[in-house]
Amino acid sequence: xxxxxxxxxxxxxxxxxxxxxxxxxxxxxxxxxxxxxxxxxxxxxxxxxxxxxxxxxxxxxxxxxxxxxxxxxxxxxxxxxxxxxxxxxxxxxxxxxxxxxxxxxxxxxxxxxxxxxxxxxxxxxxxxxxxxxxxxxxxxxxxxxxxxxxxxxxxxxxxxxxxxxxxxxxxxxxxxxxxxxxxxxxxxxxxxxxxxxxxxxxxxxxxxxxxxxxxxxxxxxxxxxxxxxxxxxxxxxxxxxxxxxxxxxxxxxxxxxxxxxxxxxxxxxxxxxxxxxxxxxxxxxxxxxxxxxxxx
Amino acid sequence: xxxxxxxxxxxxxxxxxxxxxxxxxxxxxxxxxxxxxxxxxxxxxxxxxxxxxxxxxxxxxxxxxxxxxxxxxxxxxxxxxxxxxxxxxxxxxxxxxxxxxxxxxxxxxxxxxxxxxxxxxxxxxxxxxxxxxxxxxxxxxxxxxxxxxxxxxxxxxxxxxxxxxxxxxxxxxxxxxxxxxxxxxxxxxxxxxxxxxxxxxxxxxxxxxxxxxxxxxxxxxxxxxxxxxxxxxxxxxxxxxxxxxxxxxxxxxxxxxxxxxxxxxxxxxxxxxxxxxxxxxxxxxxxxxxxxxxxx
DNA sequence: ATGCCGTGATCGAAATTTGTCATGTGCTCG
DNA sequence: CGAGCACATGACAAATTTCGATCACGGCAT
Numbered sequence: 166x167x168x169x170x171x172x173x174x175x176x177x178x179x180x181x182x183x184x185x186x187x188x189x190x191x192x193x194x195x196x197x198x199x200x201x202x203x204x205x206x207x208x209x210x211x212x213x214x215x216x217x218x219x220x221x222x223x224x225x226x227x228x229x230x231x232x233x234x235x236x237x238x239x240x241x242x243x244x245x246x247x248x249x250x251x252x253x254x255x256x257x258x259x260x261x262x263x264x265x266x267x268x269x270x271x272x273x274x275x276x277x278x279x280x281x282x283x284x285x286x287x288x289x290x291x292x293x294x295x296x297x298x299x300x301x302x303x304x305x306x307x308x309x310x311x312x313x314x315x316x317x318x319x320x321x322x323x324x325x326x327x328x329x330x331x332x333x334x335x336x337x338x339x340x341x342x343x344x345x346x347x348x349x350x351x352x353x354x355x356x357x358x359x360x361x362x363x364x365x366x367x368x369x370x371x372x373x374x375x376x377x378x379x380x381x382x383x384x385x386x387x388x389x390x391x392x393x394x395x396x397x398x399x400x401x402x403x404x405x406x407x408x409x410x411x412x413x414x415x416x417x418x419x420x421x422x423x424x425x426x427x428x429x430x431x432x433x434x435x436x437x438x439x440x441x442x443x444x445x446x447x448x449x450x451x452x453x454x455x456x457x458x459x460x461x
Numbered sequence: 462x463x464x465x466x467x468x469x470x471x472x473x474x475x476x477x478x479x480x481x482x483x484x485x486x487x488x489x490x491x492x493x494x495x496x497x498x499x500x501x502x503x504x505x506x507x508x509x510x511x512x513x514x515x516x517x518x519x520x521x522x523x524x525x526x527x528x529x530x531x532x533x534x535x536x537x538x539x540x541x542x543x544x545x546x547x548x549x550x551x552x553x554x555x556x557x558x559x560x561x562x563x564x565x566x567x568x569x570x571x572x573x574x575x576x577x578x579x580x581x582x583x584x585x586x587x588x589x590x591x592x593x594x595x596x597x598x599x600x601x602x603x604x605x606x607x608x609x610x611x612x613x614x615x616x617x618x619x620x621x622x623x624x625x626x627x628x629x630x631x632x633x634x635x636x637x638x639x640x641x642x643x644x645x646x647x648x649x650x651x652x653x654x655x656x657x658x659x660x661x662x663x664x665x666x667x668x669x670x671x672x673x674x675x676x677x678x679x680x681x682x683x684x685x686x687x688x689x690x691x692x693x694x695x696x697x698x699x700x701x702x703x704x705x706x707x708x709x710x711x712x713x714x715x716x717x718x719x720x721x722x723x724x725x726x727x728x729x730x731x732x733x734x735x736x737x738x739x740x741x742x743x744x745x746x747x748x749x750x751x752x753x754x755x756x757x
Numbered sequence: 758a759t760g761c762c763g764t765g766a767t768c769g770a771a772a773t774t775t776g777t778c779a780t781g782t783g784c785t786c787g
Numbered sequence: 788c789g790a791g792c793a794c795a796t797g798a799c800a801a802a803t804t805t806c807g808a809t810c811a812c813g814g815c816a817t
Contacts, residue, residue, distance in 0.1 A: 172548060173472045173544070173548075174472065174544055175471075175472065176470065176472060177469060177804095191765060191766095200806090201805065201806050202764085202765070202766095203766080203767080203768095203806065203808095204805050204806070206765060207766095207767090207804075210766085210767095211803095211804090217552065223764095223765070223766085227764080227813090228765080233551055236550060236551060237547065237551060240544075240547035240550065241547075243543055244544055247539055247540045247543065248469070248470055248536075248540055251470060251536035251537075251540065252512075254532060255512050255532060255533060256513065473775095486793070487794060496777095497777055497778080498794075498795095499776080499777065499778080499779095499794090499795080500775075500776050500777070502794060502795060503776075503796090504775085504776095507774090517794095519793090519794065523793085524793080
């Protein structure tokens with residue numbers, strides 16, 4: 166394991182194992198980091214030999230972390246956090262002002278929370294007011310000028326040139342295997358809140374495609390929908406990351422749902438140096454880690 | 462400043478600026494890190510260009526940190542702390558047992574405190590009992606088997622092969638310019654506590670060199686001695702790091718004081734895995750940073 | 758079983774980074 | 788003013804890192 170003293174944990178290597186964790190696999194991590202797969206593989210190997218222990222359990226094509234790996238991940242997260250903050254702190258300019266920001270519930274528990282917290286620390290003279298609403302509401306607020314920017318979900322084909330793409334999500338029609346779809350009667354539909362725009366799309370297709378959806382369940386949180394699907398109450402539109410093993414993806418019967426994208430969308434004609442910086446920090450975080458970590 | 466994203470702070474570069482701070486200058490830092498002067502100079506330059514700002518104020522031969530430099534230093538300390546702890550944590554073996562450790566007052570506020578704290582965190586099943594005494598007392602306790610190891614000050618020529626050298630110190634005879642040494646009468650001597658072995662040496666030379674020293678002031682803490690010297694109360698033996706600009710080093714009249722060394726000295730025939738690890742950690746810290754930081 | 762993927766390891770060559778030696782510059786001090 | 792110290796700089800050598808290609812392995816469907 167080389168000499169006990171000359172050992173060091175490369176920042177890039179730490180970022181690599183962090184990416185492996187959050188993208189599930191070396192290949193995806195490499196892609197996210199803009200490196201080749203072999204480069205990342207080597208990085209990990211170097212890390213392992215320098216530490217003298219295995220970090221990954223390369224049993225099969227699957228990638229699992231060893232105990233040591235998990236331990237290092239914990240440190241990696243903390244070190245990278247400090248590191249990135251140091252980097253920002255050194256290139257910061259003194260900012261002051263106000264930012265009115267909108268978020269969806271989903272994104273509150275993602276890496277965005279960290280970015281916002283750090284932004285507060287680094288720019289204490291900027292007051293950030295954050296409101297959590299559903300995407301459709303946030304979009305309306307942006308139009309009204311009530312928000313300077315918002316992180317909203319939009320259909321992939323609706324992305325504007327000025328939007329900053331955070332990550333993409335695929336939507337699926339799902340049901341529990343025990344639920345058999347009636348051929349003639351209307352299909353029981355499990356829906357998010359009234360204002361959720363999946364629902365708008367879902368109900369729209371009824372008119373176009375001649376499929377009758379009957380909303381039998383309404384709940385604002387994903388957890389509720391997941392439970393309802395799992396108990397066979399009906400069909401629903403769910404994100405990839407909300408899929409559970411017991412769920413069945415419905416590929417026939419319904420039109421393929423459009424892809425979704427989370428974006429940072431800025432309000433109309435807002436000129437705001439503080440906001441520029443915040444958006445730049447989000448973009449930089451994305452490019453550094455190849456996307457934003459989102460809790461599932 | 463390269464692309465805002467691809468920037469990273471190399472661990473080695475952070476260690477370099479940390480070393481520059483603690484050894485006062487690039488040349489010394491390079492020596493401490495076991496690198497050439499130009500290597501360290503290049504490292505800093507790279508860091509600066511990658512950050513797009515000056516870290517050091519290279520006005521003259523002197524090396525001062527800029528505001529950004531100081532800011533980075535702060536982060537560097539925290540990042541390196543985490544980094545080193547991660548490194549240790551991953552190579553640790555489960556330890557249990559007891560360690561009875563002796564320290565001098567000087568060393569309590571050095572990097573040793575960090576090492577001890579970290580050791581506690583990493584090895585919660587090892588109970589470390591620490592006692593702070595003067596070097597002579599500690600040596601006696603080691604002999605008696607009351608301590609497993611101690612960090613003590615010894616004369617450079619007394620270092621044993623098994624001792625781990627922490628850092629060296631030069632002792633000087635000092636006085637305030639306003640104090641004129643009497644040619645015939647005895648010289649007023651400002652002394653540490655009775656058990657301090659500088660004092661033993663100082664009083665011994667009286668017999669060998671025919672110089673009369675009269676102890677006119679006794680104080681256990683360096684701060685007291687420094688104040689007494691500065692007010693012209695007498696002469697004293699002081700560490701290099703306790704010298705103040707107003708003090709005058711006496712080069713004639715007295716024999717040159719022997720060099721001092723801080724060492725980790727282990728007790729007699731103590732076999733203790735936990736102690737081995739602790740000593741190894743101290744050694745590793747020294748070799749990584751080229752010495753131990755000691756508050757002045 | 759028998760081929761496919763998909764995922765990761767491995768190897769040699771190329772590119773990049775890092776370190777060293779030799780030398781240049783600027784400042785201080787005797 | 789010249790010696791000495793501290794650092795910068797440039798050219799070159801050494802090391803490390805990356806890439807592309809290829810190999811090996813385990814699942815999965817036929």
